[in-house]
Amino acid sequence: MTRVIHTGDTHLGYQQYHVPERREDFMAAFRQVAEDAVDGDVEAVVHAGDLFHDRRPTLTDVLDTLDVLRTLDDADVPFLAVVGNHEAKRDAQWLDLFASMGLATRLDDEPTVVGDVAFYGLDYVPRSQRDALEYDFAPHEADHAALVTHGQFKPFDYGTWDAEEIIERATVDFAALLLGDEHAAETKQVDDVWLTYCGSTERASADERDDRGYNVVTFEDDVAIARRGLDTREFVYVEVDLAEGEGVDRVRERVGQHDLDGTVVVVHVDGEGDPITPAAVEEFALDRGALVARVTDHREFADESATEVSFADPDDAVRQRVRELGLSEAARDLDETIRASKVADANVADEVESRVRELVDEGHADAFEPAPAEDGVSEADVGDDATDDGAVTTGDDLIDGGDDAAEAADGGPAPADDGDSPDETEQSVAGDGGGGSASESAPEDPEDQSTMEEYL
Numbered sequence: 001m002t003r004v005i006h007t008g009d010t011h012l013g014y015q016q017y018h019v020p021e022r023r024e025d026f027m028a029a030f031r032q033v034a035e036d037a038v039d040g041d042v043e044a045v046v047h048a049g050d051l052f053h054d055r056r057p058t059l060t061d062v063l064d065t066l067d068v069l070r071t072l073d074d075a076d077v078p079f080l081a082v083v084g085n086h087e088a089k090r091d092a093q094w095l096d097l098f099a100s101m102g103l104a105t106r107l108d109d110e111p112t113v114v115g116d117v118a119f120y121g122l123d124y125v126p127r128s129q130r131d132a133l134e135y136d137f138a139p140h141e142a143d144h145a146a147l148v149t150h151g152q153f154k155p156f157d158y159g160t161w162d163a164e165e166i167i168e169r170a171t172v173d174f175a176a177l178l179l180g181d182e183h184a185a186e187t188k189q190v191d192d193v194w195l196t197y198c199g200s201t202e203r204a205s206a207d208e209r210d211d212r213g214y215n216v217v218t219f220e221d222d223v224a225i226a227r228r229g230l231d232t233r234e235f236v237y238v239e240v241d242l243a244e245g246e247g248v249d250r251v252r253e254r255v256g257q258h259d260l261d262g263t264v265v266v267v268h269v270d271g272e273g274d275p276i277t278p279a280a281v282e283e284f285a286l287d288r289g290a291l292v293a294r295v296t297d298h299r300e301f302a303d304e305s306a307t308e309v310s311f312a313d314p315d316d317a318v319r320q321r322v323r324e325l326g327l328s329e330a331a332r333d334l335d336e337t338i339r340a341s342k343v344a345d346a347n348v349a350d351e352v353e354s355r356v357r358e359l360v361d362e363g364h365a366d367a368f369e370p371a372p373a374e375d376g377v378s379e380a381d382v383g384d385d386a387t388d389d390g391a392v393t394t395g396d397d398l399i400d401g402g403d404d405a406a407e408a409a410d411g412g413p414a415p416a417d418d419g420d421s422p423d424e425t426e427q428s429v430a431g432d433g434g435g436g437s438a439s440e441s442a443p444e445d446p447e448d449q450s451t452m453e454e455y456l
Helices: 020-039 059-074 094-100 127-132 163-169 248-256 278-287 314-325 329-340 345-361 379-388 395-409 451-455
Strands: 002-007 044-047 079-081 112-114 117-122 144-150 176-180 186-190 193-197 213-219 223-229 235-242 264-271 292-297
Touching (some): 020 044, 044 144, 059 079, 144 213, 163 176, 163 186, 176 213, 248 264, 264 278
Parallel strands (some): 002 044, 235 264, 264 292
Antiparallel strands (some): 112 117, 186 193, 213 223
8 A cells, every 4th residue: 555645736936915923834834744744654746836936936835945945855755746837947946956855756667666555647738749749658566556647638627638638648557647737626536547636735816715735545356546735725605796875884893703813814895795806805905814805896977987996906007908909819828828827937938938839839810910999999909909008919919929028038127926816727838748758848048057057
């Protein structure tokens, strides 16, 4: 019998809501996993990708991670991992640095045997590179085999990468696929193979309401998957449905019914009541000890823009302006990538390049056609506005947009990220595609070659 902890999506270094305490929370959750592994009866910790939130973690994040890995190493608990899309670099990965220090094993197409299980790894692979994969894994002599990989897999509803194809084409019979990328824990079975997501160890989005945790996977006669929770910062969710005549006082009353000390407060307002100012509710929550407060009023008022401007969520105003510009489908997609999604800042340039290449390679020329004008805005006005605002509407301009994103990623203005956007279905990063023969190498990025040296 072999028992391991299956974890992933730790997103170390993510300073959610731009609050330092949230960065510390992500590291604290990872440390809990290591301490549980040391105290529990497990043979290894298996990490399914996105150890870091960004491919350029700070020196503090790297040192804190080394400290956690040394805790495992001192207890003779091996740390086995693959590279996720958030942390992927074009050449050597941070995981390679930890492996060179004897603190981790980067899984690939060769078996790493722990107990009576052979573990294999497949790093995150962008969609455009998956057709070239061969799923050629070296043979093993263990009783069981498991593949650790990162991506959004079918047959899960959000899947874009077919796990059944991997199972059918792989040269090794897997008892389980231990998955990362999806932040909600979920398990399915394909024939006699178990597919399981461990979920994230901290809430990377306010939409992730379920308790955080990890899986304990036992390989014996069959595969058994159990769930263990983690003690993470509390999120307080307040849903307010305002009746006619009710307003901000009623919202504050509902928020005040909760113990807010040290919490992240997420308020959603709906109903027939009066308009509210989100900032007034957020200030109320902060005064009562909340670490962070975010208020969203889902209602629309015809005269709202004429009577009052709220900066509680400036992205809403930007999204409205983007809709009015009549941008092409591709340009709107890149706007989401650069400005509003959870793609790590340093990964934006690679993401933009990957998405443009996918559209071009797949022949989706219509994606570059401007959208019809909305809300009475004439096409001429849209064209003028797009030119004045520097909007991206052509294939060449999209590539230029990627260059601008690269500048932002390398120290320019960073895209807004309040951590509230839901998980994107795919976060393609043109990085190292995967371990061993199950990958396709990407061109070198001279900028990345000195990154390890800079941190060391």
